[in-house]
Amino acid sequence: MKKLSFAVSAVALAAALLPALASAQNIAIVNGKAVPKARFESFMTQVTKQGNQPRTPELEQQVKDELVLREIFVQEAEARGLQRGEEYRSQMDVARQSLLIRELFNEYQKKNAVSDAEVKAEYDKLKGTGGGTEYRARHILVEKEDEAKALIAQLKAGAKFEDLAKANSKDPGSAPNGGDLDWAAPGNFVPEFSQAMVKLEKGKFTETAVKSQFGYHIIQLEDSRAATFPSLEEVKPQLSQRLQQAKMTKFREDLKNKAKTDYKFGAQ
Template sequence: MFKFAKTSLLVAAAALSLSASDVLLTVNGKNITKQDAQLFVSAAAPNANYADLKSQEQDMIKERLIEKVLFSELAQQEGIENDPEFKKNLEMLKSELAINVWMKKQLDNVVVSDSEAKEFYEKNSDKFLEEATLHARHILVESEQDAQKIIDTLKPLQGKVLQEKFIELAKTQSTGPSGPNGGDLGTFKKGQMVPAFSEAVWALEEGKITTKPVKTRFGYHVIYLEKKNEASTMAYEDVKPQIIATLRQKQFTTKIQEIAKELKKKATIIDPEKKEDKK
């Protein structure tokens, strides 16, 4: 009597802990939740989200989840749990689950100290480089002659005067989408621009323009280099999480290999093909 009452209270508490907004459907008293739907979606498309699907797609998933509950009930009613094949597969699943949970615990127990991470960073600082970037502007026109005229206008200028005049001409003459913003292309890395443009802009010095029109499939460019940010070593704090994750994985792999080696030494392993026992 007491046991029944206690069980009922536990079930009630579990039901209360589940938010009503999480429940999509109830089938024969069993709740189907948004989490169940997301698991179903993730199994088919890892990067998809149930909440982002169209209404028709969500309805289809609900139907599959309803069927899953009903088929599970039917299978149990027909005694599938006593079927030898079911028992065999259940043992396989239990074995895989046991290994997975055990592996996770081994990984969770791996601790990498700050000093270990710092030492790795200092020894491998060349692997944590921030790529060089450029900040440039351009004026895009249709003909080589138009580009050359702009270059001829800008050539005598320097410093702030050159920058201001370039921005002015970009706003009034550039046919590119960046024209209204003074030809500003923002910051970019090597290889992000088309080859001819990339070669020309990376050859420039800060505050200088290209002295010849640069031809690409878009037209003819006049380029102004605002700033060049040289390659630099990333700060330790920025890469610390990445380093710790790498070292944890490395230590975990070594640990598992050592445990496997010791277990194999103690085990009796029979290989029919080699016709010998390993002990």
């Protein structure tokens, strides 16, 4: 009888502990179905990573609220049989593909991370071709040659280049700054622009409009200097990202090229 009594007590204790154990593993029970803590942790990781947010008690509460609401809504949708609909199954297939592709690329990136040696080699290559001269120029971009001619006439009459650029330039990036393009190497510009720019004397502007694919430019040279090159540490993140993107592009192209398909991709 003592053994039986002990067994009954153990069962009773286990039954009493079950709700606590379930609570430790789940954040809620909705209509008898658990919302697991693992789902909460996974969702939290995505939210903090994608939104670059710190994990706070307030954010945790918001995520828990969202997950419980989702479970309520999903249960209702399933009760109505919506998961058997053609549209739902089609979208689920697309979502499945997207998740698998993401995992494929994530796995490749982890196994093919850019090394410090690769970054250093790329830096040395760029540094070897990074000499020469940098130029600081302003420009006014307009659509028609007649507009450019009229603005050049105003400049010759004494108008300030910066004022005309702010009022007339179609370049949204430089117009608010009076057409200022900051320091840059000639190679950063289209050939027509750079060829005209390097011929200018300091403080002078092009007295003939320079035509490019963007329209008509009036260019003023502010100054020039020997090109400087940033340190490896300054550009390491950008170089690493560029090299990683190049690896990923090659990986994608390799998979595409070795696949056996009768499909013809566009822009071949």
